[in-house]
Amino acid sequence: MSKIVSVFGATGSQGGAVVNSLLKDGTFKVRALTRNTQSQSAKHLKSLGCEVVKCDVTDSKKEIEQALRGSYGVFLVTFSAFLFEKEAIYGKTVVDAALEAGVQHFVFSSLPNSKKITSGKIVIEEFDLKYEIEEYLRDISKKNPSFKSSFVIPPFYMQNFDQANPLFTIRKNKDGNYYLEIAVDPKSKHPFDLIDINDMGPVVVEILKDPKKYSNLSIFLNGDALSSEQICEILSKETGKPIILQYIPPKEYEKVGNPIVAKMLDFCNNYGFDDNFTLASKITKLTSFKEYLQKNTIHLK
Numbered sequence: 001m002s003k004i005v006s007v008f009g010a011t012g013s014q015g016g017a018v019v020n021s022l023l024k025d026g027t028f029k030v031r032a033l034t035r036n037t038q039s040q041s042a043k044h045l046k047s048l049g050c051e052v053v054k055c056d057v058t059d060s061k062k063e064i065e066q067a068l069r070g071s072y073g074v075f076l077v078t079f080s081a082f083l084f085e086k087e088a089i090y091g092k093t094v095v096d097a098a099l100e101a102g103v104q105h106f107v108f109s110s111l112p113n114s115k116k117i118t119s120g121k122i123v124i125e126e127f128d129l130k131y132e133i134e135e136y137l138r139d140i141s142k143k144n145p146s147f148k149s150s151f152v153i154p155p156f157y158m159q160n161f162d163q164a165n166p167l168f169t170i171r172k173n174k175d176g177n178y179y180l181e182i183a184v185d186p187k188s189k190h191p192f193d194l195i196d197i198n199d200m201g202p203v204v205v206e207i208l209k210d211p212k213k214y215s216n217l218s219i220f221l222n223g224d225a226l227s228s229e230q231i232c233e234i235l236s237k238e239t240g241k242p243i244i245l246q247y248i249p250p251k252e253y254e255k256v257g258n259p260i261v262a263k264m265l266d267f268c269n270n271y272g273f274d275d276n277f278t279l280a281s282k283i284t285k286l287t288s289f290k291e292y293l294q295k296n297t298i299h300l301k
């Protein structure tokens with residue numbers, strides 16, 4: 001009988017990518033976890049062959065343990081926007097519940113420890129709370145060798161450029177030109193890392209299939225590493241409209257855009273992500289930004 005992998009955030013971007021790849025691969029049975037088993041997305045997952053089980057990371061450890069029972073593997077992404085400072089508490093509870101439930105391999109979607117990397121100059125809670133969960137999980141795995149853990153680290157999604165729901169806006173100004181307003185410094189010596197988040201799926205599946213090989217490892221997922229000028233060049237070519245870079249330094253972007261994103265981009269400009277760039281591309285062909293735009297048309301108004 002196939003082993004079960006339980007996926008948190010199964011109706012969302014990361015978990016959804018993992019579910020799709022697990023179903024395509026077929027090695028594991030998929031248990032999709034959701035807060036609402038009656039939603040359209042949950043019903044769709046059921047129609048694809050997933051077992052759909054109710055689970056909220058804010059549930060008690062006992063309830064989460066019940067939802068995970070019988071699972072060989074778990075994929076967890078935690079949700080900054082909904083959980084705020086409690087993200088680490090809930091993440092650690094899921095880890096404890098998985099251990100109790102007899103899970104053997106836990107894959108966590110983490111982010112870098114901004115406070116440590118920048119010596120406290122840039123502190124991004126959304127990163128550091130995930131890193132706190134990562135450290136906790138590593139420690140539990142060390143103490144319990146039959147409970148393996150692995151980590152994936154996604155940078156900004158290429159999907160953030162989708163103008164139907166943009167994190168990075170392309171605006172048409174009165175002069176008729178299109179401008180990309182972004183706090184990615186064209187002079188930064190760190191290229192800006194991007195991932196088509198769907199590429200997370202095949203990487204997580206391979207990790208789950210080979211726990212020995214990937215146990216304790218962090219795999220950074222970057223399909224492309226570009227300057228902001230290169231981003232504009234590629235966007236211009238693929239949309240057929242010249243797109244001019246409008247660099248807004250993070251301190252100003254904080255006032256006009258999303259202040260958390262401003263801090264994240266300040267981190268990317270000055271420190272960048274991990275430098276373990278090769279492992280993910282050995283597992284799967286990662287989508288470049290150009291390929292992403294060829295597959296996913298960006299509509300400009």
Ligand SMILES: NC(=O)c1ccc[n+]([C@@H]2O[C@H](COP(=O)([O-])OP(=O)(O)OC[C@H]3O[C@@H](n4cnc5c(N)ncnc54)[C@H](OP(=O)(O)O)[C@@H]3O)[C@@H](O)[C@H]2O)c1
Nearest residue numbers: 009011012013014034035056057078079080154155156157
């Ligand atoms: N956007 C980026 O560029 C980027 C880059 C790197 C990392 N991240 C990180 O990615 C995370 C978000 O992941 P995503 O993009 O996959 O999110 P998403 O697409 O917005 O999906 C959110 C998911 O969260 C689930 N969810 C929300 N609250 C929950 C709870 N209390 N218990 C259980 N499930 C809950 C929802 O499922 P139901 O409604 O079905 O329960 C939904 O599937 C954030 O923490 C962010 O920091 C984002």
